Amino acid sequence: MTEKIKSAYLAAEGLTQPLLKELDGVIAIHDRLVLSSQPAQEVFWAQNIWRNPETLSIDSINDAAKKLQAIQRNWCLHSYHLHRRAKLILEKLSPRKSRPLVFPSALPTSPLGSFTLLDKNTLLASSDCSSAFPNGEVNFVEDRNGPPNRAYLKLYEALTLANLKPQPGEFCIDVGGSPGGWAWVIHQCGAEVLSIDRAPLSPSVASLKGVSFQKRDAFSLHPQEFELKQQSVDWLFSDLICYPEKLYEWILPWVESGVCKNFICTLKFKGEPDQSTIEKFAAVPNSQVRHLFNNKNELTWFKISSP
Numbered sequence: 499m500t501e502k503i504k505s506a507y508l509a510a511e512g513l514t515q516p517l518l519k520e521l522d523g524v525i526a527i528h529d530r531l532v533l534s535s536q537p538a539q540e541v542f543w544a545q546n547i548w549r550n551p552e553t554l555s556i557d558s559i560n561d562a563a564k565k566l567q568a569i570q571r572n573w574c575l576h577s578y579h580l581h582r583r584a585k586l587i588l589e590k591l592s593p594r595k596s597r598p599l600v601f602p603s604a605l606p607t608s609p610l611g612s613f614t615l616l617d618k619n620t621l622l623a624s625s626d627c628s629s630a631f632p633n634g635e636v637n638f639v640e641d642r643n644g645p646p647n648r649a650y651l652k653l654y655e656a657l658t659l660a661n662l663k664p665q666p667g668e669f670c671i672d673v674g675g676s677p678g679g680w681a682w683v684i685h686q687c688g689a690e691v692l693s694i695d696r697a698p699l700s701p702s703v704a705s706l707k708g709v710s711f712q713k714r715d716a717f718s719l720h721p722q723e724f725e726l727k728q729q730s731v732d733w734l735f736s737d738l739i740c741y742p743e744k745l746y747e748w749i750l751p752w753v754e755s756g757v758c759k760n761f762i763c764t765l766k767f768k769g770e771p772d773q774s775t776i777e778k779f780a781a782v783p784n785s786q787v788r789h790l791f792n793n794k795n796e797l798t799w800f801k802i803s804s805p
């Protein structure tokens with residue numbers, strides 16, 4: 499490799515292809531780690547972006563650890579080969595033990611760098627990474643009894659990254675809400691939630707205080723219903739299974755109406771992601787689209803008002 503590496507991208511498991519499609523200047527692909535000759539790009543499909551990678555020559559494990567520590571304190575390893583040597587370097591750094599998060603938790607604030615071994619005597623290390631979590635992996639202490647499915651982990655992660663959650667006294671709408679994993683999280687936050695779906699909520703969620711349900715087509719729900727009642731909506735959540743283009747056409751009037759403060763919506767793809775619609779979502783002012791660790795072939799669109 500002769501070109502200088504200016505940024506690196508860790509794709510989610512099984513999702514390297516959509517990342518490659520949106521990335522410029524690819525010079526090497528090491529399994530899920532993609533190296534680029536271009537400065538860091540704000541791509542949608544990366545689980546972690548290494549924004550300022552440096553290549554460092556090392557002559558021993560101790561030397562590697564010393565050079566990394568001279569840059570900063572906290573590092574995580576992504577190794578795609580030379581696993582044992584890489585692990586020995588990590589051990590020398592006395593890494594923080596990463597424990598599953600209890601929801602809700604604040605976002606970690608101390609900087610976390612990422613490194614890998616390009617070969618036996620060369621490190622690639624980036625002190626500035628897009629994710630505050632090791633390799634972008636946001637793991638939570640799971641609740642195996644409360645929620646009816648595992649979809650709640652997506653909302654745990656989205657709210658953690660947003661650094662904001664529904665508050666007691668707030669009113670939320672959750673479209674495509676059944677069987678109720680997201681409604682269960684909203685209830686846990688202490689807010690009220692109206693869940694809309696064509697399928698029923700799980701009885702254990704339907705019976706929770708502050709959870710109400712309407713069996714209807716989500717696309718028949720328009721902001722005028724709430725404008726007429728002069729009822730503001732604090733959060734609009736969507737985990738609908740539908741074409742992202744259809745979701746965009748439906749959500750835009752909600753954004754423009756100003757009736758709702760915060761939005762978190764999953765964009766679900768069948769096969770190849772629809773790049774033009776992703777860009778339309780990303781172009782909504784003060785919003786962002788990102789791939790969550792707990793997303794599959796999906797992205798999450800956030801539009802969060804400052805508290």
Ligand SMILES: C[S@@+](CC[C@H](N)C(=O)[O-])C[C@H]1O[C@@H](n2cnc3c(N)ncnc32)[C@H](O)[C@@H]1O
Pocket residue numbers: 647649650673674675676677678679680681694695696697714715716717737738739740
């Ligand atoms: C992935 S599931 C949602 C899981 C949910 N977030 C949870 O935490 O349990 C998607 C839901 O979208 C619903 N859905 C799809 N199209 C819909 C529509 N047009 N109107 C209402 N619900 C719809 C499906 O019935 C399904 O329950």
